[in-house]
Amino acid sequence: MKSIKITTITEEVRKLLIKANFNLPEDVTEAIRNAAREEKSCRAREILELILENAEIASKQKLPLCQDCGLVYIDLDIGRDICIEESGNLSDLLNQTVAETYNNNYLRKSVVSDPLYERKNTSGNIPAIIHTGFTQDSYLHLKVCLKGGGSENCSFLYMLEPSASEDDIIALILDEVKKNVTKSCPPVIIGVGIGGSSSEVTRLARIASFRNLEVRNSDNRYKRLEEKILNEVNKTGIGPQGLGGRTTALACNIEHAPCHIASLPLAVFFGCHSTRRADSKISPP
Amino acid sequence: MMTNMKNYTQNTFQNKEQNIHRLSTPLTEEKIKNLKAGDTVYLSGTIISARDAAHKRIVESIISGKKLPVNLKNSTIFYAGPSPTPPGKKSGSIGPTTASRMDSLTEPLLKEGLKAMIGKGRRSKEVVDLLKKYKAVYLVAVGGISAYLSTKVKSIKTIAYDDLGPEAIYEIEIENFPLFVAYDIYGGDIFESALLVE
Ligand code: SF4
Secondary structure (H helix, E strand, O other), X not given: OEEEEHHHHHHXXXXXXXXXXXXXXXXXXXXXXXXXXXXXXXXHHHHHXXXXXXXXXXXXXXXXXXXXOXXXXXXXXXXXOEEEEOOOOHXXXXXXXXXXXXXXXXXXXXXXXXXXXXXXXXXXXXXXXXXXXXXXXOOEEEEEEEEOHHHHOOOEEEEEOOOOOHHHHHHHXXXXXXXXXXXXXXXXXXXXXXXXXXXXXXXXXXHHHOOOOOOOOOOHHHHXXXXXXXXXXXXXXXXXXXOOOOOOEEEXXXXXXXXXXXXXXXXXXXXXXXXXXXXXXXXXX | OHHHHHHHHHHHHHHHHHOEEEEXXXXXXXXXXXXXXXXXXXXXXXXXXXXXXXXXXXXXXXXXXXXXXXXXXXXXXXXXXXXXXXXXXXOOOOOOOEHHHHHHHOHHHHHOOOOEEEEEOOOOHHHHHHHHXXXXXXXXXXXXXXXXXXXXEEEEEEEEOHHHHHHOEEXXXXXXXXXXXXXXXXXXXXXXXXXXXX
């Protein structure tokens, strides 16, 4: 067994939260740059250039990219033979780190304690949503994703009949895009989960929407479906912020999984252009 | 397809050159009657922020006849919950939130004289009609460029509902804040017209 100290993990989480809030990931920056070059609409181009300028100001001046500093997701993919040396409860310590980081860095706290009744701000942007998983790697892979409320509200889940086709899925996604995408700060990243179960498929869609834009699905059929969906969405003309243009989405990322004989779950997460994620690999000393 | 594209480019260029308005608050009917969906507005002056929780309280006060903490006559409301202002800065990051969540709470405020709303995204058909009826406009700011937009803010402070944190009512002094007219007082709709030209 090789052990990693819990304080090494919390310190890394603090750095990742700061990195994600103030810096647009390189692959997203590159995708926006390319889109701006290809955009025919003047207004759309102007908006894409503003997004790039915003990213520069945010990282130089240490101002959050977006005022909505998101709900925090922390994923810990624990490699084999790795143990975490704990001196307390892991999720308590991670939440404490999130609250301190948000308070010390003037980040917006957007979490309320009770969803239906008090809706009182918890003042620390906590709790974070924490997932742990196990891998065959020799390190611990720590991932932080921040999800804003506007785009989050446009997520959807369909439990399709197993006979549903690729075209049915494209049509459903297009329909949702037309109805809701203007609320998700387009250009968006369309994260699609297919398969699993109702709860698993939404996790897949979330992971897909935060996947690096340069990575495509390794199964050629799903890769082609990603391209088809992206193409159809960008034909709508909705454009950046819904104000017209060809860049409604920067990418469509699909994650798929086996599922029950009676089901075909489909979930979609709209990731806004302010896609904030950061990760690091911690190897035991 | 190609010719459509060309028209589109020309249209937006025309928009760009011809329909730019530099306006100061308070926005009155006189000032907003020239605004057409698709126009660009650079807004300066004092505006207030109010989002979900503040709207709920304002509407409850209006219904129960209580005095409002802010005067809504000829006011401009920014649907926004800014991030905290770091020391030495004039404002933290600030940007629009989804306007449609305020749709069902909008009419009572329009009755009190609200003239302009700033947000992002499409709104309901009812709101388009209400804006015609009450002669008010819906402006959109680009979402998610909040560090950039903070450079257009001269000062920001809470003036009511402090306990709501980012959902409090803030008074915001802006200068040349870049906006687009989404819905005008004639029923014009930027989201529809943006689609038609493609
Ligand atoms: S959808 Fe994204 S970019 Fe838009 S306001 Fe929300 S967090 Fe910011």
